[in-house]
Amino acid sequence: MKLSMKSEYACLALIDLSENYGKDLIKIEGISKRKKIPKKYLEQILLSLKRAGLLKSKRGAGGGYMLSKPPSKISIAEVVRLMDGALAPVESVSKYFYEPSPIEKNKQLMGLFRNIRDYVSNKLEKTTFADLIKK
Amino acid sequence: MKLSMKSEYACLALIDLSENYGKDLIKIEGISKRKKIPKKYLEQILLSLKRAGLLKSKRGAGGGYMLSKPPSKISIAEVVRLMDGALAPVESVSKYFYEPSPIEKNKQLMGLFRNIRDYVSNKLEKTTFADLIKK
């Protein structure tokens, strides 16, 4: 029922990049310092966000990262799914990460968890990084 | 964002006991077989449910477990909290299990997670085992 550090870090990093959207490339080092995220760990996180198509980067002196689309086009849902997998409380009610699980035996429990899944995923789907940087 | 096996097993076990509420004492063995839960693991789970006051038990021949109150007085929330801790997606928005966490820096994110927490906890608080055994 809990987000990993990795998801939290990823969100904070994307917030940082959103705050700087439209400006120059942002360095890992900078994000790491501003958001207090271990640098080498952050590297990996940014890399996977990049591989997922959320970020663009450039190497070498003056290099860094930037969002590959505006903050308003990136939802919290996709980030959390990338880092942590299913948003659903049990995987047997997950849309993208279905796995059988013991509670499938109980219809009512499934219904309850499906309801929660829908709420959470709808909420996270609708919230974008543009929403998170509003003052 | 996910329930542990332990929580799932605990719910199934309580469903079994709810289905048999008012009848005789129920044996671990029976629950284990009906719900396909490893017996020795189930022992531990039932024991902690007992320590938390949800179950009563009797040892020896003819012994077993029973609910210590009617199914309608036991919420899913208390069971999941017992087994897995916080219902909140991040502990910094948890009511009963607060812990500092990196995302506290972002007000909007906190708001979002608080909203989710409220929904989930309200939902699980309101659903009882009586609801889960309705046909």
Place this chain on the structure above:
DNA sequence: ACTTTCCCCATCTTTTTAGTAGAGATTAAA
């Protein structure tokens, strides 16, 4: 006494989490 059944604790294996290390590739600039 003997059997059944819960009680309790220790142990163990596997997976996940959270992070570190270090070499390599690319780019800009001196």
Place this chain on the structure above:
DNA sequence: TTTAATCTCTACTAAAAAGATGGGGAAAGT
């Protein structure tokens, strides 16, 4: 063209959590 900056990639590792298992003890019924 060398050097410094910066991302890229793979591997490794340590600690914690998850998911059990094992074995003996205590109580209760027969």
